[in-house]
Amino acid sequence: MKLVTFSDARGQRVGVISGEGVVDLSRADSDLPRDMIGLIAEWPRVRAVVERAASRAADAPLKSVKLRAPVPRPRKIMAIGLNYADHVAESGMKTPEQQIWFSKMPSAVTGPYDPIQLPKVSTALDYEVELVAVVGQGGRHIGKANAEDAVFGYCAGNDVTVRDWQFKTPQWVLGKSFDTHAPFGPWIVTTDEIGDPHTLGVRCFVNGEKRQDSNTKHLVFNVFDQIEELSKAMTLEPGDAIFTGTPGGVGAAMKPPAWLKAGDEVRCEIDRIGEIVNVVAPEGN
Numbered sequence: 001m002k003l004v005t006f007s008d009a010r011g012q013r014v015g016v017i018s019g020e021g022v023v024d025l026s027r028a029d030s031d032l033p034r035d036m037i038g039l040i041a042e043w044p045r046v047r048a049v050v051e052r053a054a055s056r057a058a059d060a061p062l063k064s065v066k067l068r069a070p071v072p073r074p075r076k077i078m079a080i081g082l083n084y085a086d087h088v089a090e091s092g093m094k095t096p097e098q099q100i101w102f103s104k105m106p107s108a109v110t111g112p113y114d115p116i117q118l119p120k121v122s123t124a125l126d127y128e129v130e131l132v133a134v135v136g137q138g139g140r141h142i143g144k145a146n147a148e149d150a151v152f153g154y155c156a157g158n159d160v161t162v163r164d165w166q167f168k169t170p171q172w173v174l175g176k177s178f179d180t181h182a183p184f185g186p187w188i189v190t191t192d193e194i195g196d197p198h199t200l201g202v203r204c205f206v207n208g209e210k211r212q213d214s215n216t217k218h219l220v221f222n223v224f225d226q227i228e229e230l231s232k233a234m235t236l237e238p239g240d241a242i243f244t245g246t247p248g249g250v251g252a253a254m255k256p257p258a259w260l261k262a263g264d265e266v267r268c269e270i271d272r273i274g275e276i277v278n279v280v281a282p283e284g285n
């Protein structure tokens with residue numbers, strides 16, 4: 001199933017994709033949670049109802065609604081650095097022995113087709129296509145053998161980065177957390193439709209030019225390693241988003257660096273999921 005958060009004149013709701021349209025889950029069953037975190041949290045109880053809804057005719061064509069990030073405000077977003085060998089090499093680093101974690105603030109989330117801001121304070125704006133894992137029931141101390149069951153589904157994401165801010169201090173969080181710099185979506189594809197998440201082609205295009213082209217089989221620490229490690233420290237909660245690392249080809253590694261400019265179109269696509277498309281726009285006043 002493909003689950004969405006969408007909005008129209010009647011407000012924001014959750015839905016499930018049917019053909020080229022969306023089934024409004026608030027219409028399908030008025031008892032269903034109205035937001036994605038609630039839906040994920042209650043998934044064992046509501047799954048069968050949502051599956052039935054997915055087989056109905058759509059209430060509205062996708063083109064007639066606005067897709068939001070599938071989890072518009074996750075309680076946390078964790079992201080791993082230096083997690084594809086070619087990206088490690090282009091960054092001039094050694095393959096890490098430990099997972100390198102940072103967070104992106106939930107306020108950085110934006111929709112799959114919304115603009116990403118070129119900040120007033122920097123021109124070093126960069127893209128990072130990433131597979132995003134969305135946590136299901138969550139928990140603490142989730143062993144690798146159980147990690148697959150801890151994932152609700154997957155999205156395509158862009159770990160948009162302000163490079164000079166990332167590296168002007170040892171902590172990366174500010175450079176990774178500018179408003180609009182965590183677009184993901186366009187939907188959550190549930191794990192049963194993805195199968196093995198470590199066989200997915202991952203690509204990023206800027207104005208149609210392919211910049212990143214890899215496969216999740218090249219992850220240094222795979223998705224399940226990541227969940228095991230994170231949950232040693234923190235309780236993973238329904239709807240938490242995990243950005244699983246970016247392959248080589250980022251703008252910072254080009255000579256000279258190829259920073260994103262106002263008007264650039266960034267398209268991040270992942271096999272069996274789909275694509276998000278975000279245009280760079282100057283930060284407003």
Ligand code: ZN
Nearest residue numbers: 128159245246
């Ligand atoms: Zn990243």
